[in-house]
Amino acid sequence: MSNQANSTVISNQANPTVAALSASAAYPLANVTKTAPQFEAITPRWLTRLFEWKGLDTGIYRLNKVKEGDSPLEVLCSLTHTEEIPQSFVNYEETPREYVLNSISTVINVQTRVADLYGKPFDQVQEQLQLAIESIKEKQESQLINSDDYGLLKNASDSQRIQTRNGPPTPDDLDELISKVWKEPSYFLAHPRAIAAIGRECTRRGVPPQTVQLFGSHFLTWRGIPIIPTDKLFVDGHKNPKGLGGKTNILLVRTGESKQGVVGLYQAGLPGEQSKGLSVRFRGIDSNGVGSYLLSLYCSAAILADDAVAVLEDVDVGNYYDYQ
Structure with a gap:
């Protein structure tokens, strides 16, 4: 037994390449740290x-708008005029846009x-x-x-x-x-x-x-x-x-x-x-x-x-x- 051990030591000294567990053999025993799937198309938005x-x-969202003219003053549509205060109203668009x-x-x-x-x-x-x-x-x-x-x-x-x-x-x-x-x-x-x-x-x-x-x-x-x-x-x-x-x-x-x-x-x-x-x-x-x-x-x-x-x-x- 002693002779065999000595023989092994002498052999290793003669050959610098020492037998060892390879990385590929060790890999199945190792824990692997994983990421969640990385989605490169994601932006901050x-x-x-x-x-x-x-x-x-x-x-459904209905966008009601005032029917406007070239000037804000034209929004007021007069009905009658008196010597004191003109009577008026603000008109609306009759067919407002709806968003679905x-x-x-x-x-x-x-x-x-x-x-x-x-x-x-x-x-x-x-x-x-x-x-x-x-x-x-x-x-x-x-x-x-x-x-x-x-x-x-x-x-x-x-x-x-x-x-x-x-x-x-x-x-x-x-x-x-x-x-x-x-x-x-x-x-x-x-x-x-x-x-x-x-x-x-x-x-x-x-x-x-x-x-x-x-x-x-x-x-x-x-x-x-x-x-x-x-x-x-x-x-x-x-x-x-x-x-x-x-x-x-x-x-x-x-x-x-x-x-x-x-x-x-x-x-x-x-x-x-x-x-x-x-x-x-x-x-x-x-x-x-x-x-x-x-x-x-x-x-x-x-x-x-x-x-x-x-x-x-x-x-x-x-x-x-x-x-x-």
Whole structure:
């Protein structure tokens, strides 16, 4: 026995490669720290946080307006005149616009065997529902901007649209937007690349934008108005554009019902309500052991007055190298 041990030692000294447990063999015994599924498409969705939201009882919102003339004085419609006080009334539009809430829905199916056997450390059903909810909310923000029916970009008045002066967004362009939404403007909305172009152009002119802190994050401002980033204002019609150039739009928005601004609409009191206008309902388990969940989000937006939104069109986002 002693001779055998000595022989082993001598052998190891002669061969510097010592037999040891390999990493691949050890791996099955090791604990692995795991993350929840990382969904790169998720954004901060600042727009939905900044909106003033109004819950509806029936899913319909009627926007009553005064029938106006060229001057506020023309709103008063005289019935009779006396030597003392003229008698008048304020007339209303006879066919006001009605907004019916839009539905964004999807169905999530999860095999119960999978949920039962592979439910730790992450609940498979909850992870699937959460990822679906995030996707729906991303769609919601996109619709608030781009929907043909109620999106801010498509429903801004023609009188509130202006063209860029010289390609990239300039301080003059931003001031022109402010002249369109001069009654208590709330924030600009722009693609991140458009915001970078604003910063470059303002710095080039010697007026670098200041910053403000909202929701624990810093935002550029112009004339004290925050410039909020969103990738739902597409560049060349794409959410994630390729290349360095491209055209986009910039919005200036006034929000709030009391300010006759923009108001977000949602259905209040839904069964299975998770957040404003969003519900999750369990549909049951079928004969194949598949559990089904219906996710529905009901929303819309109303521009209460034409001067609540202005659009700067055909903004050239350019690129950093154009300024070198």
